[in-house]
Amino acid sequence: MTLDKANDASGSLICLEHAKKIYTMGRQQVAALDGMDAAFEKGSFWAVMGSSGSGKSTLMNVIGCLDRLTSGQYLFQGINISEYTDDALSDIRLRHIGFIFQSFNLIPQLTVQRNIELPLYYLGWDKEKSADHARNLASMVGLETRLTHRPFELSGGQMQRVAIARALAADPELILADEPTGNLDTRTSDQIMALLGSLHEKGKTIIMVTHESYIAEFAQNRLYMKDGRIQKVEKR
Amino acid sequence: MKQIQFSRELSSGIQTLLLHKLRSFLTMLGVVFGVGSVVAMLAVGEGASKEALEQIRKLGSHNILISSMKPVEEQAAGTPPSFMSIYGLTYMDHERITQSFSSVQKNVPVKLVRKEARVGHRAVELRVVGTSDQWFEVIPRPLLAGRTLMQKDIAAKSPVVVLTEFGARKLLAARQTIGQTIRLGVDSFTVIGIVKSETGASGAMQIPDREIDAYIPITTARSYFGDVVIKMSSGSRLREKVELNQIIVQVGSLDQVEPSARAIERMLSLFHKKNDFQIQVPLALLKQAEATKRTFNIVLGAIAGISLLVGGIGIMNIMLASVTERTREIGIRRAIGAKRKQIIIQFLIEAMVLSFVGGILGLAMGVAIPFFITWFAKMPTVITPMGILLPLGVSLGIGIVFGLYPAARAARVDPIVALRHE
Numbered sequence: 176m177t178l179d180k181a182n183d184a185s186g187s188l189i190c191l192e193h194a195k196k197i198y199t200m201g202r203q204q205v206a207a208l209d210g211m212d213a214a215f216e217k218g219s220f221w222a223v224m225g226s227s228g229s230g231k232s233t234l235m236n237v238i239g240c241l242d243r244l245t246s247g248q249y250l251f252q253g254i255n256i257s258e259y260t261d262d263a264l265s266d267i268r269l270r271h272i273g274f275i276f277q278s279f280n281l282i283p284q285l286t287v288q289r290n291i292e293l294p295l296y297y298l299g300w301d302k303e304k305s306a307d308h309a310r311n312l313a314s315m316v317g318l319e320t321r322l323t324h325r326p327f328e329l330s331g332g333q334m335q336r337v338a339i340a341r342a343l344a345a346d347p348e349l350i351l352a353d354e355p356t357g358n359l360d361t362r363t364s365d366q367i368m369a370l371l372g373s374l375h376e377k378g379k380t381i382i383m384v385t386h387e388s389y390i391a392e393f394a395q396n397r398l399y400m401k402d403g404r405i406q407k408v409e410k411r
Numbered sequence: 412m413k414q415i416q417f418s419r420e421l422s423s424g425i426q427t428l429l430l431h432k433l434r435s436f437l438t439m440l441g442v443v444f445g446v447g448s449v450v451a452m453l454a455v456g457e458g459a460s461k462e463a464l465e466q467i468r469k470l471g472s473h474n475i476l477i478s479s480m481k482p483v484e485e486q487a488a489g490t491p492p493s494f495m496s497i498y499g500l501t502y503m504d505h506e507r508i509t510q511s512f513s514s515v516q517k518n519v520p521v522k523l524v525r526k527e528a529r530v531g532h533r534a535v536e537l538r539v540v541g542t543s544d545q546w547f548e549v550i551p552r553p554l555l556a557g558r559t560l561m562q563k564d565i566a567a568k569s570p571v572v573v574l575t576e577f578g579a580r581k582l583l584a585a586r587q588t589i590g591q592t593i594r595l596g597v598d599s600f601t602v603i604g605i606v607k608s609e610t611g612a613s614g615a616m617q618i619p620d621r622e623i624d625a626y627i628p629i630t631t632a633r634s635y636f637g638d639v640v641i642k643m644s645s646g647s648r649l650r651e652k653v654e655l656n657q658i659i660v661q662v663g664s665l666d667q668v669e670p671s672a673r674a675i676e677r678m679l680s681l682f683h684k685k686n687d688f689q690i691q692v693p694l695a696l697l698k699q700a701e702a703t704k705r706t707f708n709i710v711l712g713a714i715a716g717i718s719l720l721v722g723g724i725g726i727m728n729i730m731l732a733s734v735t736e737r738t739r740e741i742g743i744r745r746a747i748g749a750k751r752k753q754i755i756i757q758f759l760i761e762a763m764v765l766s767f768v769g770g771i772l773g774l775a776m777g778v779a780i781p782f783f784i785t786w787f788a789k790m791p792t793v794i795t796p797m798g799i800l801l802p803l804g805v806s807l808g809i810g811i812v813f814g815l816y817p818a819a820r821a822a823r824v825d826p827i828v829a830l831r832h833e
Contacts, residue, residue, distance in 0.1 A: 241746060241826050262750050269748020280743045280830065284430050296419065297749050341747070 190250035207233035209403035222391035225400035240264040273342025277354035279334040281326040288322040312340040332363035352383040441722030442769030449715040450777020453798040458791035470693035498687035499653040521657035541632025557604030572600040575608035578623035723813035730817035742829025751822040762814020770806025
């Protein structure tokens, strides 16, 4: 089930072809993605922008393998995964995708260490190895002294750093960040964005949804969406 | 790897449950009381039936008891004083049984007479049992001193007596026992042995021996005491002629007991115009007791099932609440890459921990209760391995059955919706 990380000839980590996602709301059908074509290269840093209802959340859900296309193709590392089973998609999320959310989404009853270890737990790592790895990740995000704390004992910025450490635990190629600074003040936002920037430098592919152009400035490329289609692409 | 995974699921499940200690404990209570009452009831039921079966075994499972019975029409009061009621088993009956049935291995005649036994100034009224040497094989009781009756005593009509332990204590106290002469009525007998005795009855059936018995050869009994008994009751004298009060028959194998009993009854009926004997089969009682026990167990099982069902519903209720409460957590786990199966296992294990720990606590309660019942009510209770393993297994099963639906609900949660859940 593991996708080979080096077999992609085109250089695109993610490729969407005629991607359509249609929601049925009562009798109305709403196209959240309306035949979108897009490619995200390996190692790139994208900011996805657009007003609410523009389809950016749907795009993130589809890329994150949390949702399926109604029609069209989703190629992950050149492999069409549109028809994958729920278990196979779970496995892709586990091994290849790390999520960062606006509201951090840490599990409240678990300590910082256990939260970071969570993907390793599902990967079946043994206890000592995952504890070591979690400690390394925690010190990378500057939280090595907070391992035994629970999420509610941390500040917003600290919680988001735990979430980043968790997203990195399985060493995925792709980091999906959904408004990662939406609940943070400017100074903390800057720190988090600096952290994401350093991940980009280490070669991670990052796709980030934001509505703040100031935050979007941190990204290398910007993609503007409107009505389920790409409105504009800015590349640096 | 699977094992590591399981033990970690287990420990994280326990940790989650410990977060809500009171809630987890209250949820368990249903199973605790369910299992506790089942274990306790099983122990009490088992104790009661064991006691009943023990009583029946004392009667001898291979035995058939034939007893003389005064016909109903002669029991009426107001019979003339000159009237002598002649009924019951005869020496001929005893002979016929020996001759007619090859399945009969032992055939013991029993003649009962009430006499006053006397040693010096000590006196006690007891039951004199005139019988053969085989009595002690059919009703086996430990021999405490001396010997039991022998063939030669029967043949020689010897004036010898075997006493029961209790009788010997009452009569002889500290004196030397074997060889002592005692008087039964007006006749002198030599004590040759002492046996233990059993008492009690099971259902309608009396155990053949009594606490205080004096066993003498049947031949001696017949020639000393005769066959006619005169009973004095409220100013009138009742004369009865009964040759044998009982015949105890023993057959070779268990499956011959009931056919033999039926055949003997048919044969005796040919010679008894009056309805003056009855046949009792301890084995039939045993079977009846076992059937009763089965019925009891079914009723018990139903009650147990209901109480465990209630406990299970309690667990399901809390687990469903927990799934709703933790929808967001489920979403996070799914987003991180947990498969549906893993979510199911997580919630299932929590339900199983609840029910199993409840089962263990219930077991402790269920073992303690019979202990107190035995202590205070002096009722026998028996805890069998089955009585422990069954409720424990059932409690674990309850966890699986009633945890499955909430766990499946948890796995069906859509991660996108769950992540938006507040």
